[in-house]
């Protein structure tokens with residue numbers, strides 16, 4: 230890439246960054262002595278930084294977002310064409326791309342019916358939480374208001390979504406939180422909490438135990454990630470989801486599936502829940518909806534839930550009294566329509582399954598070679614390798630070593646991720662989530678870099 234057009238300006242950019250930018254999720258002290266990374270261009274699977282480094286991005290923009298890859302002119306054009314027509318009107322009115330994308334999305338989600346637009350995954354989850362609370366008030370005199378969430382799951386960065394946050398260390402120093410959110414145990418079989426044969430069923434039964442402890446008439450909903458993302462790439466054990474669903478039905482508990490990471494192709498189906506035959510009441514999605522070409526998130530629900538807010542229109546309180554200003558931006562759904570077309574026309578779901586299998590096979594081969602890999606997990610192009618100091622005790626490796634592996638891959642020109650750095654015991658999983666366009670060569674380059682990095686860091 231020729232980055233000469235940037236070179237004169239780049240010191241000004243870095244200076245402005247140091248002086249005025251507050252980056253997300255990182256400590257800034259290191260920037261006193263080193264430069265922040267500035268990404269200036271992207272094409273396909275690759276990005277270029279201000280120093281001219283070409284980097285193969287194995288994490289789709291850092292946080293599982295750029296599902297169709299960088300530099301998609303057709304999405305930029307769709308957004309441009311829409312913006313010059315009309316950029317915005319509050320979503321109490323409709324828009325052409327808003328309606329068309331809603332229709333196309335629902336076609337991919339049998340059983341679902343209504344799309345509510347918002348800006349971010351956190352906000353989409355908040356909308357579902359608010360609906361769940363309102364249903365509790367409308368139907369159960371406010372009693373069935375508790376929302377269960379799972380240890381290790383993440384649902385957002387706002388105070389209410391953090392109240393449903395299963396990564397405790399991430400929440401430290403931000404309380405007090407919102408009442409009425411109750412934690413259930415995680416289902417990671419590698420770190421067993423019960424010594425039983427049917428682990429999936431047992432882990433689901435643990436949810437029932439919490440429901441019985443709290444009182445079923447107080448529990449309104451259960452909110453889960455289909456595959457836990459930042460909490461450690463946790464794929465559900467066999468039998469888990471079937472049992473979860475039975476439990477929800479038994480106690481009349483609404484099921485809210487957070488597809489912010491898994492949604493729109495990441496796991497090789499349109500939505501992660503579709504692997505497990507789940508019938509959700511709410512599905513939230515964000516990152517892959519428009520692959521980061523525009524900010525858009527959706528809260529999707531059923532006609533049954535929708536009707537609860539429509540019936541009895543004589544009651545002035547009987548509607549969802551909520552708005553998201555930028556839920557009326559037309560750029561988001563315009564980008565999302567084109568994003569979806571690309572996934573379909575380029576066969577990216579099929580590619581995701583194929584390349585996901587290749588990634589898992591490569592990781593399994595690395596596990597044979599490197600004793601430090603204790604477990605590999607994944608679904609589609611969403612894979613993790615958990616690093617342990619001892620396979621017997623499963624003691625996690627020192628988090629500095631995990632970061633050294635990530636840095637070493639970076640030095641080889643490959644950006645990989647690791648689960649949240651501040652989580653003792655769970656900060657030890659290398660994370661891969663390349664764009665759904667990844668080729669066999671890309672996958673081999675990614676796992677090849679990990680191979681070398683593990684050799685370097687652990688020998």
Ligand code: PMP
Pocket residue numbers: 292348349350351352354383384385386454458459487488489490515
């Ligand atoms: N849910 C999950 C599973 C996520 O991973 C995230 C973001 N990492 C969110 C919700 C929150 O999304 P956002 O950052 O867009 O608010």
